[in-house]
Amino acid sequence: MPSPWSERHEVSPETSRLLIERAHEELVAGNAGDQRLGDVRTLVRDSWRRSLDSLAGAEGLPPLDLTADELEAYRRAHPLAAVIDMVRGLLLPGDPAESGVAVAVGDAAGRLLWVEGDHNVRRLTGDMGFVEGANWSERAVGTAAPGTALALDRSVQIRGAEHFNRLVQPWSCTAAPVHDPETRGILGVIDVTGGVEAVTPQAQLLVDATARAIEGELLVARLKARAQPASPARRAPARRAExxxxxxxxxxxxxxxxxxxxxxxxxxxxxxxxxxxxxxxxxxxxxxxxxxxxxxxxxxxxxxxxxxxxxxxxxxxxxxxxxxxxxxxxxxxxxxxxxxxxxxxxxxxxxxxxxxxxxxxxxxxxxxxxxxxxxxxxxxxxxxVRTALREALMAEASLDVLLAFADTAAGADDLELLRLCLSMLPARSPRRAGLVARIEKLEAEV
Structure with missing residues (x-):
């Protein structure tokens, strides 16, 4: 089955990327009354201001709220665990590794519980902390589809420069909250992250439809469970110490x-x-x-x-x-x-x-x-630990992460790392001269 994300559609943003970037710079600089903010969608402008109020960083990484063991235990007990296969079937049909998008399912607090999809997209978005266990609420990372959808309790699309965090601005995303089918309280959020294909009108319709299908499936499962003969009541276990x-x-x-x-x-x-x-x-x-x-x-x-x-x-x-x-x-x-x-x-x-x-x-x-x-x-x-860090970064990290690693004590004298960075730099990058000098110095010492 072909991926619904493989066919790209033109997206006509309400304003140009440059205007949004300038408005963002003015707001972050403290000029909340700058007229450029009028060029930004009201939904985004209001979210930016909430982001500032919550002290979300304009270039910060999201906090990792759940360790690997905590994540595994929490996922098993979460209501959305029962419908994760439905999410995969609706949003990642065919070969997920070549879908061109990353699909995430988070809880009501904005913590990502599952992140699946295109291998290359997941590798690149992982560099900005878009990983399982990370907190992507508005309070943690600012304007982004998962957190903003939860804050507004409605589906939203955030395009590139509209993200509050500059590390996220290369990406676009669509997200929708998932509700308890009976109480209507928020259970979690579904997000699709990628390029322009992730913020088409069709993308929003598909993500919304997936959220509604999940709610319907949860309700059917509950009705079936209630129809089963009741088991003898058991004494509630005593509350365990923290x-x-x-x-x-x-x-x-x-x-x-x-x-x-x-x-x-x-x-x-x-x-x-x-x-x-x-x-x-x-x-x-x-x-x-x-x-x-x-x-x-x-x-x-x-x-x-x-x-x-x-x-x-x-x-x-x-x-x-x-x-x-x-x-x-x-x-x-x-x-x-x-x-x-x-x-x-x-x-x-x-x-x-x-x-x-x-x-x-x-x-x-x-x-x-x-x-x-x-x-x-x-x-x-x-x-x-040191070898695992080096090998993982050398194999999959983006150029800016590799350059940051080269500036640490662990990477400063690593000839292979420096040569890899040099090979990835654009021909006219001003950083090439410094790298060449470092490489020549190390080669002379060897």
Whole structure:
């Protein structure tokens, strides 16, 4: 079946891109009364002003509200999970990888739960943070179809320069809210993002029709469920205490920060070098490790009995320290393992790379994992994260992300990276001279 997005239709914007860009510049600069704003659609102008009021950045990346594990659990329980195949069938028939658009389904808060469609479009939009788990509400990223559709509770189309965030302005999008078929409350949002084909009148009709079809399907499913014989009532489970959420921040730091939230409280504690290494190894080896293996990861395989004694003493001190600030994180023994999940900022970078959010991953990469540590396990994990970042960016990131990576400590002396950037730069780019000088300097040193 051919993709409904493969046939391009001419779109006649109400005003030129240049006029919209100038109006946007004036508004962001603080000139809210500039007459150029009269050239912008009222829907867009009002959304820009809401964006300013909510302090959405004109060039910021969206916050990643859901980790990979949180996203998976939340998606399974969300009402729209039952109709995701219908969304695919209606908006991505044929080969989704060559559809020319990205299709996203988000929740009522604007968080993207599914992002599917054209591989190249998803790769490029991932650089601006259009990925699963990211918050695309108006308050987070400003004017964009998913968030604006939720804010207005109606379908909208946002074309190129009409986006408040400059990183999003190369794209156009159409989105429509999905309602609970009985209460009419908003359940979520459907969005189609791409080029001009994503903002045709036909695109809006198709997205609107998909939202209505979903609402109808949800209602039919509920009526069928009610027609089934009722099962015996079960006692409602007691309310569980809020789950402990813990994050270990090790990127660019030798003294890690441990952030713990739960039961209405939040604590931030700085860990010494050895405790940071031990806790990081337990976070990396979530299935648990023996005392001998943990000793090898921290002290080296040839450290012998002395390392075992030292490890036991350090684990006693680590348990004592965690008991004071995060009792739920106190490690179990035989094997050593954590009873609750411990997220790390390094794992978050790896998760962002898996989702194609290259620009967001690079922004989150604050430096190497515990850079001064010589623990073998830490050195191995440090290389894993750094290599994963480099390979993902080299393979799929856009030129501006690669140039940003080349300006970091991790990419500054990378000849292959610099040569790739040079090959991608336009022939008359003013950045070519600087890159050539850096390449020649590194080649001379080699």
């Amino acid at each position: 789950r402990t959420r813990a994050t270990l921040r090790v990127l660019g730091r030798d003294r890690a920060l441990l952030e713990v939230a739960g039961d209405g409280t939040e604590t931030v504690s700085e860990l010494g070098g050895r405790h940071a290494e031990l806790l990081l190894m337990l976070a990396v080896h979530r299935q648990g490790v023996s005392a001998e293996r943990l000793g090898g990861l921290v002290y080296g395989e040839s450290s012998g009995e002395a390392a075992s004694v030292t490890l036991r003493a350090e684990m006693v001190r680590l348990r004592r320290a965690l008991t004071a600030v995060a009792p739920a994180l106190v490690p179990e023994s035989r094997p050593y393992r954590l009873g609750v999940e411990l997220e790390t900022d390094a794992h978050q970078v790896l998760s962002l790379l898996d989702r194609g959010a290259h620009r967001v991953a690079l922004a989150a990469y604050r430096g190497d994992v515990l850079p001064d540590s010589v623990a073998p396990g830490v050195e191995e994990f440090r290389d894993t």
